[in-house]
Amino acid sequence: MAMSFRCDDSLVQLYVEGALEPAERLLVGAHIRICRACQQGAAAYKALLWDLEHPEPEAAELPAAQLQALSDRLMEAWEQGGTGQAPGRTPARAIWDFSSLWLRSVPVMLGSAPARRREQPVAKQQEPDGWMTRVGHGLGRLLVKGVRRR
């Protein structure tokens, strides 16, 4: 059956989603009851949304060995304070990581910021970055932009 002007696929989708206002819902529902094409559409969208909302858990499984290797790399990054590097990183990325590492270390050396590995009260660790870190991050961004332009 071809769509008449009363048929509106977007309204059928919203009807199935339960995203219509009550008055619209009544009208669209009344139309669906008498229109075979929209009945088919509503049934198909209902099945589609069900399948989308209940994906099979193993759909994107990764071999355990690869996940373990990733965990190991991330734990190393944690030990280094989050400066681990992604594989295949760009030169800009390398400079950024280096600047972050250096800038993170300066306030620690000067005793103006808590070191990650030291046991500290939570509130102390939530303090915003110091001015040196902010200036340093700005320099890091400039370096990254410079590399990107090249």
Add this chain to the structure above:
Amino acid sequence: MSDDESILDLCQRGRPEGFARLLLAYQKRVYQRAYSFVRHREDALDLTQEVFLRSIRGMPSFTPGRPLWPWLRRITTNVCLNHLRSKPALLSLDQAWERGEEPAGGEDPAEAAVVAWNREQLQAALERLPPLHRMAVILRHQEGLSYDEVARGMDLPLGTVKTYLFRARQKLRIELSAQG
């Protein structure tokens, strides 16, 4: 204390076992979400690594008491969006759809019969969607976000997200019905 609170507390005190527990609880989930967005195993693996590196940097300022998954999901969405936007070729299908140049198969949805499809066909059809359309579908229907939340998460106007969702679902229905 909930699992999330306990993980966060340990991480914020610099304890490696906290981060190990974070990975145990969320690494697979982040990978699966990244994979669902980019549909490429190696890229998803790299992006998962990037998500957790960012989480390490953001952990000290994370507010205790809040659940970790919405935060990790937001980072995952941002990292995957950056990845997709850094490779214009990946978004060429989105751009073609925005210009109204949909690939073949755009039959009248009313003509598509209701049939059963299997999970593999659904996965394959999702894979053929333009990346940003697929991301909107996943955030809406697998993460259960509202239209507003999807728009905010993807940094797109609400109307654009509604259009993406309408067209993506219509395309999925037509493709799956045609295959069944």
